[in-house]
Amino acid sequence: MKGRQSKCGVLFVDIADSSRLYRMLGDEAARHLVAQSLRRFEEVVVKHGGTVVDRIGDELMCTFADPIAMVTAAAELQRGARDLGRGPVEPSELSVRIGLHFGPVIEEGSRVFGATVYTAKRTASLAKAGQILVTGDTVALLGSDRGFTLRHADRVVIKGMGGEQDLYDVIWDPLLQTVQRLDITEQANWGVEVSLRHANTAIVLGGGVLAVTIGRGATCDLVIADRDVSWLHARIECGKGHASLTDVSTNGTYVAADGSSEATLVHRDVIELAGAGLLGCGRAPHKGDATAIEFSCRALL
Numbered sequence: 001m002k003g004r005q006s007k008c009g010v011l012f013v014d015i016a017d018s019s020r021l022y023r024m025l026g027d028e029a030a031r032h033l034v035a036q037s038l039r040r041f042e043e044v045v046v047k048h049g050g051t052v053v054d055r056i057g058d059e060l061m062c063t064f065a066d067p068i069a070m071v072t073a074a075a076e077l078q079r080g081a082r083d084l085g086r087g088p089v090e091p092s093e094l095s096v097r098i099g100l101h102f103g104p105v106i107e108e109g110s111r112v113f114g115a116t117v118y119t120a121k122r123t124a125s126l127a128k129a130g131q132i133l134v135t136g137d138t139v140a141l142l143g144s145d146r147g148f149t150l151r152h153a154d155r156v157v158i159k160g161m162g163g164e165q166d167l168y169d170v171i172w173d174p175l176l177q178t179v180q181r182l183d184i185t186e187q188a189n190w191g192v193e194v195s196l197r198h199a200n201t202a203i204v205l206g207g208g209v210l211a212v213t214i215g216r217g218a219t220c221d222l223v224i225a226d227r228d229v230s231w232l233h234a235r236i237e238c239g240k241g242h243a244s245l246t247d248v249s250t251n252g253t254y255v256a257a258d259g260s261s262e263a264t265l266v267h268r269d270v271i272e273l274a275g276a277g278l279l280g281c282g283r284a285p286h287k288g289d290a291t292a293i294e295f296s297c298r299a300l301l
Contacts, residue, residue, distance in 0.1 A: 003106035003113065009064040009138070010112065010120035011050070011100040013041055013077050016129035018058045021094065034058055037084050037094060041077055048073035053110055061121075063112055067102045067141045074098045074132045075148060075172035082130075082173075097131055099124025102138040118219050122158050123167060126211065136166030148172070156210060194236060194243045194273065197294040198222055206300060211237045214281065214293070215249075226290045228282025234266075236273070236295075243273040243297050254280035273297055 015021075015034060022030040038060060042052050045062045048069045054061040064070035081096045101123055103116035119135060127133040139150060149171040158165045193206030203212055203222060212221040215233040224233070230249035237244050245266060247253040252267035257277040263284045264271065276296035278285035285292040 003108045005104060006107055007102070007104050008112065008116075009067050009070040009100060009102040010105070010117050011045075011062045011064065011070055011074060011098065012120055012124035013060050013062070013074070013096050013098045014124060015058040015081075016095045016097050033084070033094065037081065037096075040080055040084065041096075044073055044076050044080055048076070051110070053112060059124075061117075063105075064102075067138055068143075070100055070102070071132075071134060071138075071142065071148060071170055074100060074134075075170060078130065078132060078172045095129040097124060097127035097129055099127050099133045100138065101135045102141055119158055119165070121219075125213075126154070126156065126167065132170035132172060133167045134170055136168065139166075139168050154210065192238045192241055192243045193298050193300050194238050195294075195296045195298075196222060196236070198224060198292070205236060205238045205243070211235060222293070224281055224291055224293075226282065229291055230282075233281050234279075238297075241299070244270055245273055245279070246270045249282065251282035253282075254284045256280070256285055 015037060018034060021033060025033065038055065041060055045052055045060070048064070049066060050062045050064040050070065050073055052060055052062050064073070077096060077098060081094055084094050099120055101116055101120040103119065105112040105114045105116050123133045123135055133153060150168040151171060152166065153169040154167045156165055156167060193204060196203045196212065201222060205212055213232060213235050214220055214222045214224065215231050216223065216225060216229045217231040220232065228251050230251070233249040234253045235246045235248070245253060245255065247266045247268060252265050254263040254265055255271060255273070255277065256263035257275055260277070263280060273295060274297055278287065279293040279295055280289065281291040281293070283291060
């Protein structure tokens with residue numbers, strides 16, 4: 001079936017750190033809270049004219065015809081999550097992260113595809129618990145009479161979007177607003193620079209690029225086509241003087257510093273990167289291996 005081209009808003013809402021809920025509440029209570037929350041979220045989406053097109057684990061993917069309705073729904077989703085998290089007996093600290101983007105999509109039945117979906121998903125992955133991030137391209141469609149406050153949050157490079165993309169924080173609760181005294185350009189360049197090289201691909205994190213995804217999936221920033229590599233394998237982030245690697249893979253990520261004969265295995269965990277060396281996705285690295293990534297870190301003045 002040939003897809004139909006159109007424009008719409010795509011919103012991802014994800015329950016942040018749901019594994020912590022299971023540890024705090026126990027399996028049955030946490031499962032009930034997650035199910036109840038997702039049902040409530042679906043009601044909010046429909047109330048504001050949106051459509052829930054997919055549910056992936058503890059995450060909903062939704063579409064909206066109107067960008068203002070989409071942002072308004074996102075704010076209500078955050079308030080609803082806060083209220084659900086308070087609980088009648090013991091607070092569960094339930095929180096969600098939300099990312100959204102408006103742009104062209106390809107429709108096939110009830111499903112939508114394209115760069116807009118990936119951009120919204122990537123934006124959601126950059127959001128913190130309790131945060132709503134919206135792209136600058138979407139903000140431009142909202143107009144001045146929108147009824148909510150926006151604050152510039154970051155400037156990133158999103159693969160396939162061409163150049164840098166501004167991200168804005170939607171202030172859904174005025175009591176949570178913090179006055180920003182550090183210029184975003186100054187903040188982005190305050191930290192560390194990480195250089196990555198794999199085969200003929202080179203990526204530098206620092207300044208405008210603060211995070212990179214690595215994996216076998218085509219939507220990753222650094223794609224490694226090897227069966228030992230997970231679809232989304234790892235994420236590298238830098239800023240405020242530190243660089244970190246987060247592994248989310250099946251086989252783990254190996255970190256070998258220059259001059260060392262041993263590699264450290266990172267599996268479903270986070271490690272700070274420093275100096276230079278090799279990363280091995282799924283197996284211990286050596287130069288010339290298909291999964292090996294050269295890295296080096298240097299402080300930015």
